[in-house]
Every structure is written in C-alpha cells, then in structure tokens.
Amino acid sequence: MKVLPISKMVHEQIVDHRIDNYPLMRHMGSKYKLVPWIRETLESLEFDSALDAFSGSGVVSHLLKSMDKTVYSNDFLHFSSTITKAVIENNNVRLSKKDLSFLLKENDCSDDFIVKTFSDVFYEKEDLVFLDQLSYNIRELKSPYKRAVAYTALFRSCLKKQPRGVFTISGNLDRYNDGRRDLKISIREHFIEQVQLYNEVIFDNGNRNLSFNMDIFDFNHKLYKPDLVYLDPPYVPKSNDNCYVKRYHFLEGLSKYWEGEEIMQDTKVKKIKKKYTAFSYKRTAIEAFDKMFEKFSDSIIVLSYSSNSYPDLDTLISLMKNHKSNIEIRTKAHRYSFGNHSAVKNAKANEYLIIGQD
Ligand SMILES: C[S@@+](CC[C@H](N)C(=O)[O-])C[C@H]1O[C@@H](n2cnc3c(N)ncnc32)[C@H](O)[C@@H]1O
Known part of the structure; x- marks a missing residue:
C-alpha cells in the first residue's frame, strides 16, 4: 500500500496538538508561555537535530520533539532530566x-x-x-x-x-x-x-531522542553534533x-x-x-558564556535572554560575535508572573532570542 505524505496543514495541526498537550510544570524561568514565539523563530531556521542544553521543565525540548527534530535534552538536575527521560527520550x-x-x-x-x-x-x-x-x-x-x-x-x-x-x-x-x-x-x-x-x-516522533544529566560543559558535542543548540542558562541574580x-x-x-x-x-x-554553576556568579559568568559559545560554535546557537540580566545584551552579543559571523536578535515584551515579591510577580521584561549562525 502506498503511504501518502501528510499535507503540511495536517502536520501543523499535529504539532499544535502536541504542543498544547504539554502540562504546565511550575518551574522558575520556564519558557512555557513563550513557546509560540520560540516556535516561530525555530521554524525559520534549518536544522534536523537540536540540543536543549538547560532543559528545566522540558517544555522547549517537547516543542523541538513536536517539530519532529532529533532532540538531545540536558539538565544538571536529576529531576529535570528525569522529566525529559519520560517524555522526550521515551517514545512509546x-x-x-x-x-x-x-x-x-x-x-x-x-x-x-x-x-x-x-x-x-x-x-x-x-x-x-x-x-x-x-x-x-x-x-x-x-x-x-x-x-x-x-x-x-x-x-x-x-x-x-x-x-x-x-x-x-x-x-x-x-x-x-x-x-x-x-x-x-x-x-x-x-x-x-x-x-x-x-x-x-x-509520542514517537520517529527519532532517537536522548536525555542527559550533566553539567553542560561535560556534554559530548563532538559525538552528538547537534545542528542547533538552544541555551537557556540561569543568569546572575540581581x-x-x-x-x-x-x-x-x-x-x-x-x-x-x-x-x-x-x-x-x-x-x-x-x-x-x-x-x-558558573552562570550564577558575576566573576565567572562572562567566561562561562564565552566557553559555551566556543564549545557549540559548529552549531546554530539560539540563546534566551531577559532584559536586566547580567551579563547585559551588548556583552552577550559581542561574546557570540567571537564565534559566529551572523547574529540576529528577536525581541518580545513579556510579563513574568513568578516570584516572591509583588514587584517581581508582575515584572515586565523584554525577552530576547540571540541567534548566531555562520
Ligand atoms: C532558566 S532554567 C531553564 C528553563 C527551561 N528552558 C524551561 O523552559 O523550563 C535553567 C536550567 O539550567 C539548569 N542548569 C544550571 N546550570 C547548569 C549547568 N552548568 N549545566 C546544566 N544545567 C544547568 C538548571 O537546573 C535549570 O533547570
């Protein structure tokens, strides 16, 4: 029997359905609400495999899996990597x-x-x-x-x-x-x-997706060679x-x-x-970003950044320029609803995606 290719529209609906199905796991810094915007950006890039280097709640890994990419998810917390073992690596x-x-x-x-x-x-x-x-x-x-x-x-x-x-x-x-x-x-x-x-x-997206539990600097990028790396590290707290x-x-x-x-x-x-984690301290953060961009310089890099974080946007862009020739910034206004204090609870911020390609 001849298998007909499913039309693009039906495929879009399948992806929408998968994405809508992901349970909201309350997690500090989760990109849950930004998924449609991140999706738009990712859809404009050409890649088959991706590493979600700081997977947290797993929501971006799940987006990538829904888009039928081969997904490598990593987080140095065991509970986070258990989530991606369950829903990303596990296909059935x-x-x-x-x-x-x-x-x-x-x-x-x-x-x-x-x-x-x-x-x-x-x-x-x-x-x-x-x-x-x-x-x-x-x-x-x-x-x-x-x-x-x-x-x-x-x-x-x-x-x-x-x-x-x-x-x-x-x-x-x-x-x-x-x-x-x-x-x-x-x-x-x-x-x-x-x-x-x-x-x-x-669900099974037809790929061999993998979940890792390690510090990002220990990830074997030479073995897995992800086409794209999505980076959402913690930033130095104010x-x-x-x-x-x-x-x-x-x-x-x-x-x-x-x-x-x-x-x-x-x-x-x-x-x-x-x-x-080197990303959480002023004295180590800049060096950590530089080292991380260098490590993943053979991949498309997509870095999530919120305004008012340290290092600032210009510093991150210039660090990425050391390793990537073509940098693009996408911006979105975002209201955070997480935090201990009323000021933080409803804080407004700009969300950025800094995309580095060759
Ligand atoms: C901002 S959160 C990621 C949120 C995630 N993108 C989401 O949407 O749920 C940062 C994550 O990085 C992890 N992390 C921090 N330092 C790390 C390191 N050096 N290597 C690997 N994971 C790290 C933390 O455990 C945390 O889950």
Missing part, C-alpha cells in the same frame, strides 16, 4: 492500569525516610506515608522509562500540592490556602490524574538568588530517594546542597 512506553495498581499498593518493605525527615515541614502525614511507599514501588519497576513517567507524574503532583509550587516555605501554610482543589486532594489522588495526563504526552536546588530540593531528592545527597539538617526545609 506508558504506565498501564496494572502498573498503576502496582504503584499504588501498600507495602511493608518501604523505608520511612520521607515521613521521618519531612513531618511538619511539607505535606500531611498521609501524603508523606504515600510518598515513601510509592518511592519504593517506583524503584521496583523494571523499565527505566516507566520509572521516569511515574516520577514525572509524581513531581507535578508534589508541585500542585505545595503552596506556590516551591519548597522554600514550610510549616503552617494556611495563609496560602485559598480553597483550591489542588491543595485539597491528596498526593495519591493527584498522582492518579497525572499518570493519565503524562501517558497522553508520550538580589534574591536564583538557585534551582533551593526551590526544588524536595523534587531533586525525591527523584533519587535522597541517595548520595546530604541533607542540611540545620535548615528549616531540610535542603540539600546547592549545585555550583
């Missing part, structure tokens, strides 16, 4: 009804580490017991993709049940309780819903620090049941140590 493994009942079953073998460590810090006892039991059951699953899907569903469940979606606040959080359903239902109930949701996000571990330490720990992580017992929220 879903959690069946049987898997779900297995995951939900009570067991006597699980540890009570979470109950012991996080009582009176996050969540109620019932949720913490469930987290200990589910963590054990997830690790009993043989398929690494099933494990990753279960963890991803669990991360979103935990974010939904945590007021403001960050793990910097703990104890009596009644003041944040606005009667929202998300705060009322148990993590178990959330998890059942999220498994179904993520099962629907998984005042409050922008540490991802500080906000998401609970998910990072949960993603490995805190194995190999040391809890800072004297912290109220039982944090783990933050991970060093």
